[in-house]
Amino acid sequence: MSIYTTNEMMTVAAARRLPDGAVCFVGIGLPSTAANLARLTSAPNVVLIYESGPIGAKPTVLPLSIGDGELAETADTVVSTPEIFRYWLQGGRVDVGFLGAAQIDRFANLNTTVIGPYDAPKTRLPGAGGAPEIAGSAKEVFIIMRQSKRAFDDKLDFVTSVGHMDGGEARQRAGLPGKGPQVVVTDLCVMEPDPVTRELTVVSIHPGISREQITEATGWPIKFAANVVETPMPQVAELETLRALQARTDAAHGKQEGSES
Amino acid sequence: MSIYTTNEMMTVAAARRLPDGAVCFVGIGLPSTAANLARLTSAPNVVLIYESGPIGAKPTVLPLSIGDGELAETADTVVSTPEIFRYWLQGGRVDVGFLGAAQIDRFANLNTTVIGPYDAPKTRLPGAGGAPEIAGSAKEVFIIMRQSKRAFDDKLDFVTSVGHMDGGEARQRAGLPGKGPQVVVTDLCVMEPDPVTRELTVVSIHPGISREQITEATGWPIKFAANVVETPMPQVAELETLRALQARTDAAHGKQEGSES
């Protein structure tokens, strides 16, 4: 069982980072997949909050939309969307905000709005959703996204959601309550912000991936930490759980691509 | 059945003013008694809101506290106290705010805080409760209180809740959303603010009460409208309903004095 996809590696690596018992505000798509895999493997007591209102959702299949009925049925309680954003996120109750994005820069600022000029975009993306305030208020932010030169771009056309701004203590000086992005997991590697400069730095490389591939897939000269390790391969149990989850999801919804909300 | 108490006359006269179908934010004590009498007689579709959360309460006995269980059991829905004040009162959904007070001045400003200096009061009253914002935001305010020189005082030691301020268009100029006090019902008479000066003016005198008695029981030279009428006596049905309500209440709670919240 050493054969696995890069997506599977990414999802497993992201899931492993979620501490057991963490309260996790989950975006739809890759973050939701990773968070639910964590719940089914290493973090059985993780509390999943979706912006539509469910708190403590334990879905047996992955939600297709952010407000799937199963999220409500399996939740500890379902509150209104204003309450989710006011009492739970802004109230400081969220340990980890789990986000995806279309683009990220070297300080983990995120773009989900436009590629190109705002008024005449080359690509119009869905927009902000819950991300700006998740990025601001969650105690920590985890990011999961596939790596490419286009996605890892040091000159974002639009910053939708704040990362470490222009680095260093900028975020703290701006008065943002949360600590910001603490890890970025891609299909190639795991990055963390440098403790001083806050520049994203590769700390772990997935098996079979070279430094050159990572450099090639990054829109700026990506730095590597002093002690880069190899990401442990997905374990049999992790892969089986993830594949069973995907199979249940496909059976329930029909196969389709995921997208963030 | 021409024998009735002055309290009964007051309650009946106040109840009659409540339009059927009105949404009424009810203070505990006299306002609650009058509003429930209205609901059981002339205004069966009145909607009673209590600040503890019940909307559309239909209690069979008068509540002793603002949060009696029967209010919740008979309500159309029970929301939180913040929601009552935010979405329902401040949101402009209340037609009539029904208040009592310890003191009132000639422009129907209300005192429920202190008699005497604030820092060394002669009498310390319970304080504001919901009244300041009910007085400000309900579309109209009805006031019910027993009349005396001490209670009808033109120089309030403390204005807890706004009436017509210093008269005329003062209230409107101050940007208050509601129209303010539209009627004051006492055990002697009914007063309404003069349409221009907003000074309280007697418009109806209860049977058997003289103008002198009213003047004597008012702390300023009270004005009488051009066409003062006699308040119609309580009807048999009104008295029977009120007495049955009081009897049910006494049986449920034990007899005791009422107090405002």
Added chain:
Amino acid sequence: MADICSLREAVSGLIHDGDTVAMEGFTHLIPHAAGHEVIRQGKRDLALVRMTPDLIYDQLIGAGCATSLRFSWGGNPGVGSLHRLRDAVEKGWPHKLAIREHSHADMANAYVAGASGLPFAVLRGYIGSDLPKVNDSIRFIDCPYTGEKLATTPAVRPDITVIHAQQADRQGNVLLWGILGVQKEAALAAKKVIVTVEEIVDKLDAPANACILPKWVVSAVCHVPRGATPSYAHGYYERDNRFYLAWDAIARNREAFTAWIQRHILDTEDFEGFLRVHAESQQEMSA
């Protein structure tokens, strides 16, 4: 007091050209039937407000009903873009759509402010985001106590809000449950409210603290079974994920979209008619 009437009457009597309209429902209970009826009646110049425009506004925008949109996430959930929204914004088809983008937290707070009779909301948001640069209605104030910088946004106060709910009783009291989104706030923020419901029952069998809209805040209740389709109604039917997927192809192309609107909405009498024709076209597609 809630008038129990047909959706046609409610839309015709209560929604006017130029109105600010919010149709809410967060994935769950999206009032699609009402959206169709607005298209059918050819309403124009609507200022639309909705957190997630979804298919309901993609249809209204493509059909030329709207001149502006205030929103916070404009995609086809789990599928991709809203092509009619993009075509209006980017190419001005069928005419230019002015957009005002916020975040979800902002929109949720703006509805709360509207329901609370306040002109604006305060939130901890937007710091480090470019959104305030492209939306000058997002501003910042200093806390009068701590000096902290906080964001503000203008309240949403629609002329009319439209929602779908599971049940109403015969007086027009409305009950919804499950994922509630911002529907209560959207309803209470509005001057008028239309509610389409799955069922009209003799008595709402609601728990003490359920989400209820009393009849006197509701202008019209319309009995429209399956009125949230292709969205879902908890306890009644599931989301039609297949249609969300199929919409991508329909909406990608102006002609395909126009033909779909003509056949399914303009040429049908009402939502029952839509459901019948929709079933036919589903069958054709799978044949």
Added chain:
Amino acid sequence: MADICSLREAVSGLIHDGDTVAMEGFTHLIPHAAGHEVIRQGKRDLALVRMTPDLIYDQLIGAGCATSLRFSWGGNPGVGSLHRLRDAVEKGWPHKLAIREHSHADMANAYVAGASGLPFAVLRGYIGSDLPKVNDSIRFIDCPYTGEKLATTPAVRPDITVIHAQQADRQGNVLLWGILGVQKEAALAAKKVIVTVEEIVDKLDAPANACILPKWVVSAVCHVPRGATPSYAHGYYERDNRFYLAWDAIARNREAFTAWIQRHILDTEDFEGFLRVHAESQQEMSA
């Protein structure tokens, strides 16, 4: 994560001298047992917050536990004054109590702001009222959009909130229903939360949108049957109106009050002990 423990342990471990403490419950579910335990353990210098001080704070104030009080209506509901509160404010017995008076709407909004992680709340209030003259924490701001003048109040952020609820499950998830008051907001505004409950059950049988506090926002759950007495617990027991009346005579007089506190609280082990002695003194009174 909620620790299921005795009320004695919870109060001793979680409430400290000098803390800002909110004990909420709007007539319903007032956490009287917890109030007693705070007196029993001799906590001092508490900054109390509560919309309606009620008997619970009259007792704490008279017993000398508090140095300040933020409140909005200070009476014995349906009976009259809170004599211990008045004695502390007016005569400084057992020592001076600093009070900060607000309105209910203000306090409710201040708890909402606290729960929402905001330093202050905005409300449409106080215009024409003298309260801002005696409470300089009430201020006014101009709406950044309309220029309207609106009131502000600082958020309530207690060190600890104490509430009583009907049920918790064995993990410490809490369910309450009926009149909810500001309990959820007060709990979420606080750094720590103690919940006393009528019953600990295997599984909360709660409707979808019920008022639930998940175990991870609760510091301690204590099983204290009848712990809201003389207030009530919907579905469990009714309000002891007779005791609210009787309190007037007890609290009117310093000696009577001191004797009552000594016998009923200081000389009893816990709330079960209180209930036993209380039953005895009720019998004496009627004998």
